[in-house]
Amino acid sequence: MDVSKYKSLYLQETGEHISGIEAGLLAIEKTPGDSFALDNLFRHYHSIKGMSASMGYNPIMQLAHAQEDLLDKLRSGKLGVTSAMTSLLLKCLDAMKALVERVRADEPLDTDSSSLIEALKSCASGKEPLAPEPSAAPSAPVEGGHKLRLSSVMKVEGSVFDGLLASVGDLFMALSSFKALTHGTRSVEFKNGVHQIGKTINSLHESIISARMLPLEDLTAGLPRLVRDLANETGKNVALHTEGMDISLDRSILEGLGGPLVHIIRNAVDHGIEPTAERVQSGKPLPASIRIKASTRKDRVVIEISDDGRGMNRQKLKARAISSGIPAAKIEAMPDREVLKLVCLPGLSTAETVTSTSGRGVGMDVVKDAVEGFGGSLEIESTEYRGTKIILELPRTSSITKALLVETGGELFLVPISRIEKVIEVPSNELDAGTYAFAGAEIPLVELAASLGIKTGPRFSRTLIVLDASGTLSGTEGKTLAGLVVDDFGDEIDAYVKPLLPPMSRLRSAAGITVLGDGRPVFLLDIPQIILKALERA
């Protein structure tokens, strides 16, 4: 029997069973005697076994079979559920997931699962399994959170929507040239026609934007497992609570949020939450709690991740910052929220021990950069003994960028508003020094015309755009500022920015392109790149 035609159905159904197993294992860990969950688990394994046997995927069949046997003992009450058992089953689930991914990628199923199968067999014969060694980086639950959940309607690859959105962008550009033509014609029919097409494209754009939205739940579904694994590894007692996970975000933002969210939670378990003995001694409740709460603020979403752990130690933070070269006087003058944000400086962390989960090197600086990378912001609140709260504010959709139109040497460019701190008119002679005094610091200046090789004439006054250049300069300041000098500035616009395709994508200074209402194409400037390039040259 030719089974290859059933492969996609196999992958789809196996995926559903794997999700069911993950939820089921967490359920029986909480309520070991949950007979409904045990029955369901048994059937999930049974179905995977049967399907895998039919497809000839014997390694998956054997692993599922051994798990099914153990579940049969559990559901009939011959054996009781222990936490070592659920840990073993979760480990087997990860192995099974990895095998299914190999099926998807048409790779050979040559992974050796014999030790897992042996452990399952010994477990089913009534022996307590050995505690599984802690896994280095439990990343699987996060990957699992990235799938689309449109099951009540239909399943569509996310990339289809990327393509649709790109096509609408092309339509917007084509529309711009038609709009430019309407200025030179008296034909009312033509003008009305262009107007109608414009309305239709707008509504198409809105539909696609809303179709790209996914609930936060899709991302956070893997977090209970992550918290469980981290808590087990560190020997702490932690419960996760979520709220507002039905709020939807554009899938590209949701995808980008995965890494930062995991990192924040790892930090909370690793460094925020106290060891159980310490909590008992200081009379704090058990289990410790990590709370993720999402709410909307206009067209943005606010996600708060709080823990009830020991809070951040400001004295240690300050001491580390000083030892990394920031003047002590400057740190003492910092407002409290800036002091807390010191934790986002590269290489700075108050954690005393380096663990397998939080590790060294990748820290809150990466989280902050990632969140700011998709137009979001990060704030920290922390009270010693009471806990820490990280507040992320993010846009809900990503394809429209708010940008400021600037002009230099007769050419137009766009600067993303998210990067702009202040726009100032300055007499030209004050800019000759190459730096400018702003908010008590000398900020480096970048002349846009020179950086792009454009000629510009002498002017009495120029426009200085003070930019947040975080993520480009390896300075020691809390926020890195730089000044971009241009001739003039214009309107703030909502730009539909398209990514550049090769060979245009090799332009380091541009992050994308859009078309203005009059049909003129304009580049969106890649601020970090421009500043980096200019300062490298200096």
Next chain:
Amino acid sequence: MPKKVLIADDTEFFRVALKDILTGGGYEVVGEATNGAEAVEMASSLKPDLVILDVVMPGKNGLEAAREISALKLPIKIVMCTSLGYEPIVEEAIRSGASGYIIKPLSETKVLNTLNSII
């Protein structure tokens, strides 16, 4: 006229595969049930010539469904379908009215030979 078959399996994968095999073998699949209760209901309303029952299904399992379908006293043959390791259950099913069994993994010859020998 082709013989009418009802399929009951909670896994879509097996329903699709069975339907392909049966259709290719000259049978008409008149219905697909996803659990035991549905199977009993559809057997009594669709009156197929034969019903293939998976043993492990949510709610009412295949064994219970087999008993209830036999109790309908309709001319419906029952074939049990299950995975390796469930042979004792199949024997019990035959005592409760099933005429034959298929052991997964499915193969075209296995399925069609079993069915052809029964009807």
